[in-house]
Amino acid sequence: xxxxxxxxxxxxxxxxxxxxxxxxxxxxxxxxxxxxxxxxxxxxxxxxxxxxxxxxxxxxxxxxxxxxxxxxxxxxxxxxxxxxxxxxxxxxxxxxxxxxxxxxxxxxxxxxxxxxxxxxxxxxxxxxxxxxxxxxxxxxxxxxxxxxxxxxxxxxxxxxxxxxxxxxxxxxxxxxxxxxxxxxxxxxxxxxxxxxxxxxxxxxxxxxxxxxxxxxxxxxxxxxxxxxxxxxxxxxxxxxxxxxxxxxxxxxxxxxxxxxxxxxxxxxxxxxxxxxxxxxxxxxxxxxxxxxxxxxxxxxxxxxxxxxxxxxxxxxxxxxxxxxxxxxxxxxxxxxxxxxx
Amino acid sequence: xxxxxxxxxxxxxxxxxxxxxxxxxxxxxxxxxxxxxxxxxxxxxxxxxxxxxxxxxxxxxxxxxxxxxxxxxxxxxxxxxxxxxxxxxxxxxxxxxxxxxxxxxxxxxxxxxxxxxxxxxxxxxxxxxxxxxxxxxxxxxxxxxxxxxxxxxxxxxxxxxxxxxxxxxxxxxxxxxxxxxxxxxxxxxxxxxxxxxxxxxxxxxxxxxxxxxxxxxxxxxxxxxxxxxxxxxxxxxxxxxxxxxxxxxxxxxxxxxxxxxxxxxxxxxxxxxxxxxxxxx
Amino acid sequence: xxxxxxxxxxxxxxxxxxxxxxxxxxxxxxxxxxxxxxxxxxxxxxxxxxxxxxxxxxxxxxxxxxxxxxxxxxxxxxxxxxxxxxxxxxxxxxxxxxxxxxxxxxxxxxxxxxxxxxxxxxxxxxxxxxxxxxxxxxxxxxxxxxxxxxxxxxxxxxxxxxxxxxxxxxxxxxxxxxxxxxxxxxxxxxxxxxxxxxxxxxxxxxxxxxxxxxxxxxxxxxxxxxxxxxxxxxxxxxxxxxxxxxxxxxxxxxxxxxxxxxxxxxxxxxxxxxxxxxxxxxxxxxxxxxxxxxxxxxxxxxxxxxxxx
Numbered sequence: 001x002x003x004x005x006x007x008x009x010x011x012x013x014x015x016x017x018x019x020x021x022x023x024x025x026x027x028x029x030x031x032x033x034x035x036x037x038x039x040x041x042x043x044x045x046x047x048x049x050x051x052x053x054x055x056x057x058x059x060x061x062x063x064x065x066x067x068x069x070x071x072x073x074x075x076x077x078x079x080x081x082x083x084x085x086x087x088x089x090x091x092x093x094x095x096x097x098x099x100x101x102x103x104x105x106x107x108x109x110x111x112x113x114x115x116x117x118x119x120x121x122x123x124x125x126x127x128x129x130x131x132x133x134x135x136x137x138x139x140x141x142x143x144x145x146x147x148x149x150x151x152x153x154x155x156x157x158x159x160x161x162x163x164x165x166x167x168x169x170x171x172x173x174x175x176x177x178x179x180x181x182x183x184x185x186x187x188x189x190x191x192x193x194x195x196x197x198x199x200x201x202x203x204x205x206x207x208x209x210x211x212x213x214x215x216x217x218x219x220x221x222x223x224x225x226x227x228x229x230x231x232x233x234x235x236x237x238x239x240x241x242x243x244x245x246x247x248x249x250x251x252x253x254x255x256x257x258x259x260x261x262x263x264x265x266x267x268x269x270x271x272x273x274x275x276x277x278x279x280x281x282x283x284x285x286x287x288x289x290x291x292x293x294x295x296x297x298x299x300x301x302x303x304x305x306x307x308x309x310x311x312x313x314x315x316x317x318x319x320x321x322x323x324x325x326x327x328x329x330x331x332x333x334x335x336x337x338x339x340x341x
Numbered sequence: 342x343x344x345x346x347x348x349x350x351x352x353x354x355x356x357x358x359x360x361x362x363x364x365x366x367x368x369x370x371x372x373x374x375x376x377x378x379x380x381x382x383x384x385x386x387x388x389x390x391x392x393x394x395x396x397x398x399x400x401x402x403x404x405x406x407x408x409x410x411x412x413x414x415x416x417x418x419x420x421x422x423x424x425x426x427x428x429x430x431x432x433x434x435x436x437x438x439x440x441x442x443x444x445x446x447x448x449x450x451x452x453x454x455x456x457x458x459x460x461x462x463x464x465x466x467x468x469x470x471x472x473x474x475x476x477x478x479x480x481x482x483x484x485x486x487x488x489x490x491x492x493x494x495x496x497x498x499x500x501x502x503x504x505x506x507x508x509x510x511x512x513x514x515x516x517x518x519x520x521x522x523x524x525x526x527x528x529x530x531x532x533x534x535x536x537x538x539x540x541x542x543x544x545x546x547x548x549x550x551x552x553x554x555x556x557x558x559x560x561x562x563x564x565x566x567x568x569x570x571x572x573x574x575x576x577x578x579x580x581x582x583x584x585x586x587x588x589x590x591x592x593x594x595x596x597x598x599x600x601x602x603x604x605x606x607x608x609x610x611x612x613x614x615x616x617x618x619x620x621x622x
Numbered sequence: 623x624x625x626x627x628x629x630x631x632x633x634x635x636x637x638x639x640x641x642x643x644x645x646x647x648x649x650x651x652x653x654x655x656x657x658x659x660x661x662x663x664x665x666x667x668x669x670x671x672x673x674x675x676x677x678x679x680x681x682x683x684x685x686x687x688x689x690x691x692x693x694x695x696x697x698x699x700x701x702x703x704x705x706x707x708x709x710x711x712x713x714x715x716x717x718x719x720x721x722x723x724x725x726x727x728x729x730x731x732x733x734x735x736x737x738x739x740x741x742x743x744x745x746x747x748x749x750x751x752x753x754x755x756x757x758x759x760x761x762x763x764x765x766x767x768x769x770x771x772x773x774x775x776x777x778x779x780x781x782x783x784x785x786x787x788x789x790x791x792x793x794x795x796x797x798x799x800x801x802x803x804x805x806x807x808x809x810x811x812x813x814x815x816x817x818x819x820x821x822x823x824x825x826x827x828x829x830x831x832x833x834x835x836x837x838x839x840x841x842x843x844x845x846x847x848x849x850x851x852x853x854x855x856x857x858x859x860x861x862x863x864x865x866x867x868x869x870x871x872x873x874x875x876x877x878x879x880x881x882x883x884x885x886x887x888x889x890x891x892x893x894x895x896x897x898x899x900x901x902x903x904x905x906x907x908x909x910x911x912x913x914x915x916x917x918x919x920x921x922x923x924x925x926x927x928x929x930x931x
Binding site: 355358359362363365366367369370372373376384385387391392429432433434436437439440441443444445449452454456458459461462463464465466467468469470471472473474489490492493496497500524525526550553554555556557560561572573575576577585587590591594597598601602604605606609 | 638642643644645647648649650651652654655656658659662663665666667669670673723726727730733735741742743744745746747748749750751752753754755756757758759760762763765767768770773774806809810814860863864866867868869870873874887888891892895896901904905908909911912915918919923
């Protein structure tokens with residue numbers, strides 16, 4: 001296990017910068033999520049840490065050593081790929097044993113370790129099958145077992161859940177997280193799915209355009225976004241934005257509540273013209289505009305249905321709504337977070 | 342009623358078209374077959390119905406072919422040439438196809454097309470200088486000249502085929518192997534080769550059939566009967582003066598044609614997907 | 623952490639370095655093929671060009687430069703001009719015939735019917751079997767005395783026994799014969815190419831066209847044909863190149879005769895350059911093919927590129 005640090009990593013493909021100066025420190029044993037839209041450079045960055053790509057400039061440190069010149073196999077990292085990259089011509093047993101064999105681990109030890117990894121992931125009964133005979137969830141476990149069997153210094157995961165269906169994804173998410181806590185391996189996890197990021201990461205690095213926009217705990221990213229990109233990328237529906245004072249004022253849909261639900265005190269009051277609503281079971285979402293504000297953007301309010309007399313909020317009507325002052329975020333004209341005066 | 346009639350007319354029209362194509366394509370081979378087993382008396386009697394046996398079939402021509410001609414030698418020559426050319430082709434084309442598919446980027450694509458285009462440079466443009474080169478190397482009139490020259494068209498062709506096949510191997514498998522401790526070469530040997538066995542087998546078969554089909558270089562470089570390939574031998578060496586031994590000729594042609602025909606039918610689909618090489622993505 | 627420092631401490635061997643650099647390994651991998659082809663296609667091609675502007679024959683190995691003299695001489699030669707004309711006639715005739723047969727054959731094979739696999743196997747035969755071998759069979763079918771074709775025509779009452787032609791002995795008929803044999807060899811290939819193209823057109827595109835009201839012909843000529851054009855053109859250029867430069871059919875069937883009626887460029891180059899040993903003139907004759915090949919290759923490259931968009 002080891003800490004990972006990068007300094008000002010840049011990667012250009014034919015002049016185009018896919019990664020544009022990423023400096024990141026990941027503590028030993030930490031679960032770091034790289035979150036960003038597709039094409040933001042997060043996978044390229046992961047591949048640079050792994051050694052599958054060479055950076056144009058910048059340094060990668062693993063366990064305090066510069067590993068820029070080392071091929072992947074000498075970095076002691078393990079990687080789990082999007083579609084797992086299982087070896088179709090090997091049995092599950094040999095898939096898991098492969099990283100040990102390339103390191104010339106004695107075969108008795110291989111046997112023990114494969115059994116250990118298989119047991120850990122509950123796939124002991126699958127060892128004699130071939131990858132194509134496995135379900136998506138089983139493949140994912142095999143890939144994870146293969147990644148963990150040699151006790152890597154760093155575990156790299158590239159969107160490992162994107163090939164699973166929604167239900168399986170939730171349980172797999174849980175499993176990986178629990179598992180990582182138990183083994184304690186430094187983990188870097190790439191995803192575009194904010195639910196995965198929020199649920200799993202000790203910290204999240206939000207990446208866009210090859211740069212880090214914000215690093216922080218899930219709570220910090222959500223409640224205290226550093227700029228407009230982070231504010232609107234994380235959260236569903238995204239943070240509302242209202243043009244204000246040359247910049248923008250942002251507030252989460254769940255903080256925009258009917259006036260009567262917000263305690264008096266430091267509040268900003270709005271007249272919310274509701275256009276339509278959606279009932280999603282656990283919540284009810286209202287879409288509309290704020291009266292008297294120049295913003296043309298659609299505003300959303302997310303209310304817990306049980307606590308709202310929603311029948312009184314009818315489409316086409318204006319209704320008094322309010323947001324606590326403490327829940328407002330102000331972004332200056334460059335989209336950067338600034339103090340609210 | 343008229344509809345049923347139209348249906349019958351259309352169906353029989355279709356059947357007639359199918360029959361036309363089958364007869365067109367296969368009649369020469371039927372003619373080969375029947376000639377190869379007819380007695381000479383039967384063959385050269387104008388009053389006989391030629392499309393079937395008048396005398397009972399005979400193995401006389403085939404026996405003559407194997408006992409009195411160099412036919413077995415030609416078979417052996419073709420086998421030697423085929424095996425050697427396959428070996429040379431694999432050694433060159435397998436790594437080249439992989440390199441062009443994976444490791445050389447955009448330049449690789451251009452280079453791949455370049456190599457493929459050399460397949461279009463015809464033997465009739467190259468046989469003059471090549472025959473001089475072969476004389477210089479002291480290989481004239483030897484089957485080894487063909488072993489040397491045949492890879493000039495099998496390598497481009499097979500590199501192109503293999504390039505398409507290798508592109509279809511998921512990249513993640515190699516990358517996983519590299520992360521798991523292989524070098525690039527190791528990933529190629531341990532992952533890509535085992536996964537491409539069917540493709541490599543296809544290339545082996547097609548290289549072999551290409552060497553069997555070749556005629557121009559063989560005709561140019563080889564003149565002694567003992568060094569000829571089966572194709573060249575059958576086509577040029579079974580004629581005594583001006584007299585054709587049609588029975589032996591057709592028997593030889595038949596035996597030479599059968600393996601290639603079978604190989605083609607087995608590997609046709611793979612071959613087509615190779616030619617169109619990712620043309621349709 | 624221990625593992626890393628250990629590996630770091632180990633000096634990398636030069637071989638290891640090579641095996642870990644994809645670029646280096648890639649160049650290494652591709653070089654045997656490239657070198658082989660350069661040595662035995664590139665160099666001979668340059669040599670051929672040089673021969674054509676020299677006075678080289680196998681009896682007098684004179685490498686002196688004579689400019690375009692060889693070309694001027696062959697273009698003043700009636701036999702050569704005849705050959706040139708024959709080559710275009712032979713190529714064009716057999717390609718058109720083969721293509722028509724190929725298109726109809728593909729339509730036939732597209733429809734499922736019992737025994738289709740066997741029919742396909744039989745139809746592929748002319749293309750699969752070595753052409754030299756098949757040509758020998760045709761020679762026997764065209765035999766002046768025992769021609770089975772004549773026998774069938776007479777038996778069907780289409781021909782008078784007295785008029786039975788000598789197929790390979792008459793200049794016009796001989797030309798038709800070599801064209802037919804070549805078209806016969808080529809049409810299965812055309813079928814295969816058409817089939818590959820048609821089956822590659824996604825069914826939903828065809829369905830969409832049908833829903834949009836396109837009938838059979840419109841679907842065929844406005845949807846399918848443009849979509850398969852790249853594949854078909856590439857295949858067609860293959861066929862054209864191989865026909866244009868071939869000599870085996872002519873060599874085995876007619877030996878260029880009667881009286882040069884069926885002589886083509888490849889055959890004439892062989893005749894002059896190899897059999898007569900006049901390498902420089904033979905090379906010049908062969909090189910006349912080059913501009914045509916060049917144009918075909920340029921057209922083909924355009925289509926290959928188009929297909930990659």
